[in-house]
């Protein structure tokens with residue numbers, strides 16, 4: 001055996017340790033997203049309010065916002081009347097789109113449809129879009 005070669009038992013041990021380390025690293029990489037998905041979100045901001053300039057929400061239109069780290073939408077169906085809803089479809093969690101011409105939400109994933117108040121109009125969604133309180137404070141909307 002040449003002097004710079006390891007005996008086969010040491011080589012086998014080295015490969016076993018190397019493969020075990022690699023396997024552990026791959027398992028951790030695969031498990032991390034699952035653990036993050038399953039762990040409860042930080043609820044420290046659960047009561048946080050979001051403010052939005054009133055003029056950002058057009059009459060008959062929708063303004064998509066980030067609400068407590070999740071997509072939401074604010075509507076003004078009639079002048080001075082505001083509605084805030086989650087933008088997450090209640091079927092499988094896709095983000096709904098506002099169809100201005102029909103004044104309703106359409107989920108691009110499976111065709112779920114919601115009214116401007118979040119009620120299910122058609123498709124597979126099992127329940128309405130969650131709604132949030134909206135208060136008018138001068139020129140600002142306070143959501144939450």
Ligand code: FES
Pocket residue numbers: 089090091092093094107108109110111112123124125
């Ligand atoms: Fe919206 Fe399926 S996720 S209809």
